[in-house]
Amino acid sequence: MQAATPPAKIIAEAADWLVKLKDKPLTASEKSQLKQWCAQSADHQRAWQAAQQLNQSFEQVPEKLGLSVLSRKQAQRRNLIKAISALLVIPTGSWLVYQHSPISSWTADYQTATGELREVMLADGSQLILNTRSAVNVWFDENQRLIELLEGEIQITTVSDLARPLSVRTEHGQIWALGTIFTVRLDSDYSQVAVQQDAVEIHTAATDKVQRITAGQQSRFSEVEIEPARISQPTTATAWTRQQLIVDNQPLAEVIAELSRYRKGWLRCDPAVAQLRLSGVFQLTDTNIALSNIAHTLPVKVVYRSAYWVTVTNNK
Amino acid sequence: MSPPPVETIYKDHHSWLHGWLYQKVGCDQRAADLAQDTFVRLLQAQHKQTNFTPEQPRAYLRTVANGLVIDYFRRRSLENAYQEALANMPELTMMSEEERLLIRQTVEQLDALLDRLPKRVRAIFLLSQLEGLTYQQIAEHEGVSLRTVKRDMQRAYVHCLTLLW
Numbered sequence: 001m002q003a004a005t006p007p008a009k010i011i012a013e014a015a016d017w018l019v020k021l022k023d024k025p026l027t028a029s030e031k032s033q034l035k036q037w038c039a040q041s042a043d044h045q046r047a048w049q050a051a052q053q054l055n056q057s058f059e060q061v062p063e064k065l066g067l068s069v070l071s072r073k074q075a076q077r078r079n080l081i082k083a084i085s086a087l088l089v090i091p092t093g094s095w096l097v098y099q100h101s102p103i104s105s106w107t108a109d110y111q112t113a114t115g116e117l118r119e120v121m122l123a124d125g126s127q128l129i130l131n132t133r134s135a136v137n138v139w140f141d142e143n144q145r146l147i148e149l150l151e152g153e154i155q156i157t158t159v160s161d162l163a164r165p166l167s168v169r170t171e172h173g174q175i176w177a178l179g180t181i182f183t184v185r186l187d188s189d190y191s192q193v194a195v196q197q198d199a200v201e202i203h204t205a206a207t208d209k210v211q212r213i214t215a216g217q218q219s220r221f222s223e224v225e226i227e228p229a230r231i232s233q234p235t236t237a238t239a240w241t242r243q244q245l246i247v248d249n250q251p252l253a254e255v256i257a258e259l260s261r262y263r264k265g266w267l268r269c270d271p272a273v274a275q276l277r278l279s280g281v282f283q284l285t286d287t288n289i290a291l292s293n294i295a296h297t298l299p300v301k302v303v304y305r306s307a308y309w310v311t312v313t314n315n316k
Numbered sequence: 317m318s319p320p321p322v323e324t325i326y327k328d329h330h331s332w333l334h335g336w337l338y339q340k341v342g343c344d345q346r347a348a349d350l351a352q353d354t355f356v357r358l359l360q361a362q363h364k365q366t367n368f369t370p371e372q373p374r375a376y377l378r379t380v381a382n383g384l385v386i387d388y389f390r391r392r393s394l395e396n397a398y399q400e401a402l403a404n405m406p407e408l409t410m411m412s413e414e415e416r417l418l419i420r421q422t423v424e425q426l427d428a429l430l431d432r433l434p435k436r437v438r439a440i441f442l443l444s445q446l447e448g449l450t451y452q453q454i455a456e457h458e459g460v461s462l463r464t465v466k467r468d469m470q471r472a473y474v475h476c477l478t479l480l481w
Contacts, residue, residue, distance in 0.1 A: 006481035015473035019466055022444055023451055050480040051473070054429075058445040060422045065401045065408065066446045069423055070430065071439065072397040113400050137342065264404075266439075271459065309447065311457070 007043050014047040018055075067308050068264050111135045112152065114264050115284075117243060126166065127157040131185075131240050132262050132284075140164070153185040155241055172223045173204040180215075183237055194218035194237035202226055245282040245290070252276040252298065256312055263287045265308025272314050273300050322359055325373045330355070333377050340385045350388065354381045387428075394427050429476050440465055441472035 017034055020026070026034065038048045058066070112118045112130045120128040123140055130136065134152025139145075145166040147156065158166050160179040168175045168184050170191040175184060180198035184191060193200060199214040206223040213219050218232035239246040247255050253274035260267035262284050276298050282290040291302045291312065299315040333354060337347035357380050362368050370376030398420065402408055408416065430438055440458060443449045449457070451465045458465070 006478045008478075011474055011477045011481070012470075014477055015470045018473045019469045022469065023466075046481075047477060050477050054473075054476050054480060055445075057422050057426055061419060061426065061446065062405070062408065063446050063448075064405060065398075065419070066423065066426075067442065068401040068404070069394060069397045070427055070446070071442050072393065111396070113396070264400075266457075268457065306447070309457075 007047075010041075010043050010047050013037065014044075014051050017048075018051050064306075064308065071265070110138065115262050115287075117241070124161060124164070125159040129155040129241050131155075149184055149186050149191075151186060153183065153240065155181070155183045155238060157181045171205065172221055173202060176201045176203065190220045190222045192218065192220045194232040194234075196234045196238060239281075240284065243284045245284055247278055247280050247282065249277050249279050252278055252294070252300070252312070255282075255294070259284075259287050259290055263310075265306075265310070267310045268312070270300075270311060270313035273298070273312065276300070322355065322362065325358065325370075325377075326355055329373055329377055332374065333381060336378065337381055337385065341388065346388070350381060350384050353384055357384075390427070390431060391424070394424065398423065429479055430472075433472055433475055436460075437468040437472050437475075440468045444469060 017037070020030070038044050061070075110118065110120050110128070110130060112132060112134045114133050116130075116132060118130045120130065122128055122138060122145075124145060126145070128136070128138075128147070131153035134154060135150040136154060137148040137150065139148065141164075143164060145161070145164050147154070147166070147168045149168055149170045154168070156166070156168065156177065158177045158180055166177045168177075170184065170186045172186075172191040175182070175191075175193055178199045178201065180200060181196040182200050183194045183196070185193075193202060193213055195213050195215050195217055197215050199212055202211045202213060202219065202221050203209070204221055204223055204226060207225070209221075209224070209226050211219065211221075211226045211229070213229050216232060216234065217229040218237060219229045220227045233246075236246045236248070245255075245258055247258075251274060253269045253271075255278055256267060256269035259282070267287075278294065278298060280293070280297065282293065284290070291310070294300065294312065295302050295315075300312050301315050303311045303313055305311070330351060334347055334351045337350045337354075338344060341347055341350065354377055358370075358377070408419075411419075430441070433441065436458065440454055440460075443454045443457065444451070451462055451469070455462045455465045
């Protein structure tokens with residue numbers, strides 16, 4: 001008789017064997033132990049078959065393809081699921097709007113791939129720029145213009161329309177535009193807004209806190225809290241729209257984290273050099289060049305174990 | 317007395333379900349397909365268990381449909397990543413259609429298999445399974461102890477084997 005539900009103990013033991021097998025080749029005595037283990041019952045055999053099937057599946061996938069697809073944007077998958085669940089708890093007011101609006105008011109998502117920069121003209125003439133790895137839903141009707149930022153970073157240049165306020169919603173809250181140019185960036189724990197012209201108003205999702213941010217300022221907010229506004233250099237905040245990264249006396253780790261948004265695979269900074277400080281302007285069109293420039297400026301080297309796995313480490 | 321046939325549930329709730337799905341996926345055709353799939357699941361449930369009939373049809377349909385929507389978004393983001401990867405790997409276009417299809421299906425299966433793994437566990441598992449790194453290399457790369465690597469590997473294997481059962 002085979003167990004209908006997965007037998008936890010047998011599976012845990014099979015997993016132990018797999019961990020051992022990946023570590024180093026089995027010795028002759030381990031091999032015979034494994035054989036004995038498999039022979040214990042039909043369930044043991046079945047578990048081991050599944051184990052082999054799993055390893056074979058991985059062997060069939062070309063390494064580069066597997067890495068870039070299977071290790072893709074965890075953030076995006078999480079944000080999508082969050083966005084889906086967020087729709088389940090839309091406040092009553094907007095729920096009614098969704099229900100009664102004509103079907104054509106929904107438009108398709110806009111998305112960008114890693115390293116891509118995309119400009120979109122919206123139906124009202126507002127301009128939307130999407131930075132690398134970004135995704136938005138745009139939803140316009142006769143009462144409002146709503147842009148839902150699901151992932152990444154955008155800049156909006158709004159066209160004023162008093163009858164239909166424009167807002168950007170993230171999982172952390174909503175940003176109401178008061179006729180402006182501003183950027184919004186979504187990170188896992190907070191959203192960040194920088195205003196280049198006029199002003200916006202931030203409303204947190206969970207606590208209804210409100211704060212006004214004006215041109216030349218920026219602020220971060222979570223679903224419960226809004227940080228005090230700080231000074232934001234417009235050229236620095238919008239550098240990405242010109243495919244540049246402007247860095248002013250920042251720790252290397254932060255700069256590397258920033259560059260990694262623009263390239264596929266893993267880009268990591270060795271903790272030993274993380275605190276080195278750096279200033280400069282980097283082109284985002286080719287992060288390899290940016291990395292090699294960093295290696296010329298600081299006592300670090302860039303180690304390419306593969307195109308998808310790069311470490312910035314000590315120069316020794 | 318037989319349970320209320322699926323036809324009745326279909327007639328009463330199909331257009332509501334279609335609208336509900338439309339709000340999630342924003343595409344009429346896709347919403348129609350997903351609504352169809354949801355009812356297929358209901359039929360299958362009835363097939364397995366003759367007297368099965370959801371007490372609250374809408375709650376039931378919504379739960380099933382929500383699972384399908386999450387699955388749809390996962391597949392869509394996989395599709396994007398896959399096409400992007402393909403475009404960057406001219407060597408893959410040299411393969412035969414069958415080979416590519418096989419790889420594609422395998423990648424899809426693995427993606428579904430790894431879906432719920434925590435980020436670090438997934439990363440460690442992929443470094444081992446795909447890049448073929450040693451546990452020591454992975455530990456250095458991820459900045460964790462050797463023991464953590466082994467524990468995460470064990471956890472990932474348990475997760476996969478349980479789903480493959």
